[in-house]
Amino acid sequence: MRRFTLQDGAYQLSHRYAISSSAKPPSCQADSFGTPTGLHAIADCIGQQAQLGMVFEARTVIGKCYWEVSSEKGEKNLITSRILRLKGLEPGLNLGPDCDSYDRYIYIHGTNHEARIGRPFSGGCIELYNTDIVELFELVHSEDLVYIS
Numbered sequence: 054m055r056r057f058t059l060q061d062g063a064y065q066l067s068h069r070y071a072i073s074s075s076a077k078p079p080s081c082q083a084d085s086f087g088t089p090t091g092l093h094a095i096a097d098c099i100g101q102q103a104q105l106g107m108v109f110e111a112r113t114v115i116g117k118c119y120w121e122v123s124s125e126k127g128e129k130n131l132i133t134s135r136i137l138r139l140k141g142l143e144p145g146l147n148l149g150p151d152c153d154s155y156d157r158y159i160y161i162h163g164t165n166h167e168a169r170i171g172r173p174f175s176g177g178c179i180e181l182y183n184t185d186i187v188e189l190f191e192l193v194h195s196e197d198l199v200y201i202s
Contacts, residue, residue, distance in 0.1 A: 054161075054179065070189065073164065073180040076173045079201075081141070081152040086176045089154045091143045093199045096155055098190060099136040105183050106133055106163070119165035127165060130176060134163030134183040135190040139199060161199070162186060 054070040080087025099112050106118035109132045119133050139161065141147025141154035148154070163183035166174065170182055179201070181189065 054181070068189070068192065070181050070185045071170050073166075073170050073172060073174045075175050075177045077177070081147045081154070083151045083153070083157060088175070088177050088179065088201060089139075089141060089147045089152070089157070089159055090201050091141060091147045093139040093141055093147065093154055093159075093201060095137050095193055095195055095197045095199060096140040097136070097138040098193070098195055099138065100134065101190070103134060105187060106165075108133055108165075109136060109162075112136060112138070130174070130180075131165040132160065132162045132178075133165055133186075135186045137161040137186075137190065137193065137199075142198075161189070 054072045075086060075088040077085060077087045079090050081089040081091065100109065100114065103114050104118060106120065108115045108117055108119055108122060119127060119131050137160060139154050139159045146152060157177065159178055161179045161181065163186040164180040167182050170180065
């Protein structure tokens with residue numbers, strides 16, 4: 054994942070992050086578990102004060118970091134540290150019935166399986182190292198654009 058900033062009338066690469074996207078092929082279809090493509094915007098920035106590694110369920114902290122949950126729960130791919138919830142901006146592709154990224158709960162977030170970053174693994178979201186999502190969270194704002202290709 055790359056972040057660009059506008060400097061002197063041109064976009065410059067400002068940050069680069071290793072990610073994990075979906076283990077399934079890219080897809081905008083509901084229930085496909087594929088990472089959606091196309092132009093998105095950050096709809097919600099969730100977890101600003103959360104501790105590094107904090108686990109979220111239904112976009113709410115559960116009060117435990119991923120190393121504090123049961124081993125059974127820890128086997129699952131957890132949402133950790135911060136959440137950037139995405140909304141699609143392309144009607145019929147990632148916005149609207151049966152393809153809506155916001156309705157699919159597509160996020161950029163931290164993970165408890167950092168060893169898998171760099172390989173397809175997620176259920177459709179874009180996952181980052183926990184320290185990277187915290188850094189990115191501080192750099193972006195609601196309505197910033199995200200293009201997934």
